[in-house]
Amino acid sequence: MADVHSKKVRSYNMSRIKGKDTKPEILVRKFLHSKGFRFRLHAKNLPGKPDIVLPKYKTVIFVHGCFWHGHKGCKYFVVPKTRTEWWLNKINTNIANDKKKEKALKLSGWKVVHVWECGLKADKRYKILGSLILKLAC
Numbered sequence: 043m044a045d046v047h048s049k050k051v052r053s054y055n056m057s058r059i060k061g062k063d064t065k066p067e068i069l070v071r072k073f074l075h076s077k078g079f080r081f082r083l084h085a086k087n088l089p090g091k092p093d094i095v096l097p098k099y100k101t102v103i104f105v106h107g108c109f110w111h112g113h114k115g116c117k118y119f120v121v122p123k124t125r126t127e128w129w130l131n132k133i134n135t136n137i138a139n140d141k142k143k144e145k146a147l148k149l150s151g152w153k154v155v156h157v158w159e160c161g162l163k164a165d166k167r168y169k170i171l172g173s174l175i176l177k178l179a180c
């Protein structure tokens with residue numbers, strides 16, 4: 043049975059998850075850098091190796107792909123019609139892991155901020171990144 047579409051989607055999504063330096067993440071990094079924030083990347087000594095770590099603000103930032111991390115109510119989170127169960131299982135595991143990591147980080151006194159990929163689309167970016175700065179400031 044040909045399953046061309048889902049194969050295509052799958053390999054696209056795989057390529058997204060494998061690459062650490064995904065576009066949305068780079069966008070956030072560049073923005074923070076331009077505002078004078080200094081950070082570390084993929085800190086291995088922290089739970090879940092957060093994408094961006096701002097030690098000065100005791101804050102970690104996860105840049106989440108809406109599909110892989112099951113962004114609730116987001117138009118980019120669409121479960122493929124083929125192998126639906128497999129996908130849901132995979133995504134639910136990711137969500138559970140995210141929650142675990144977040145809890146562990148908070149317990150060690152870190153502030154956890156999520157930036158969703160959809161918030162970085164050109165029309166929303168300015169607002170979302172602006173509120174990110176506010177979160178860091180308080």
Ligand SMILES: [Zn+2]
Pocket residue numbers: 108113116117118119158159160161
């Ligand atoms: Zn989203």
